Amino acid sequence: MNLSRRQSLGLLAGAVIPPTVVVGAAPLVAVATKMTPQERYDFHLAELKKAAEEIEPMIGRWHVSGLAEGETGGCALIITAFRVTGRYQGDGLYERGKPNWNGVFTRYNVRLLDHRIDDERLFEVRGPGERMQLIESNLNTFIGRKVGALS
Incomplete structure (x- = not known):
């Protein structure tokens, strides 16, 4: 028997549920009592990500600052999702995926490098007064449309 999330939470909290549901929920209770706090955290974080992506x-990518002391700068937990704003279409001049404070899209020279990090391609990104190297998943959430060739 399939249980909804609400029914399973009610069962764990001791709420009154029809006996047919309780019989089917025995494995659920056994699994729930064996999970460590870290396992529950990981499970619910994965569920949150899955629902958000649906x-x-x-x-395009996630950044999660954990619960370790000092990792989040005083905050208990930080979860950030980044939207894909562009895709690499060869070396060239790209607009940034989002405008700056006055509505202007900054332009960046993007060049593919020969290196890889964790099996992802690496790019050099140069803009006015800044230079950075980004892996492809980060690049796709940073750049917008391609507007020209390298200058």
């Missing part, structure tokens, strides 16, 4: 399919 709602917003353009999420």
Whole structure:
């Protein structure tokens, strides 16, 4: 028997549920009591990501600052989802995926490098007064459309 999330939470909280549901829920209770806090955290974080990606399919990458002391700068937990704003279409001049404070799209020279990090391609990105190297998943959430060739 399939249980909804609400029914399973009610069962764990001791709420009154029809006996047919309780019989089918025995394995659920056994599994729930064996999970460590870290396993529950990982499970629910994965469920949150899955639901968010179903709602917003353009999420390209996640950044999660954990619960370790000092890792989040005083915050208990930080979860950030980044939307894909562009795709690499060869070396060239790209607009940034989002405008700056006055509505202007900054332009960046993007060049593919010969190196890889964790099996992802690496790019050099140069803009006015800045230079950075980004892996492809980060690049796709940073750049917008391609507007020209390298200068």
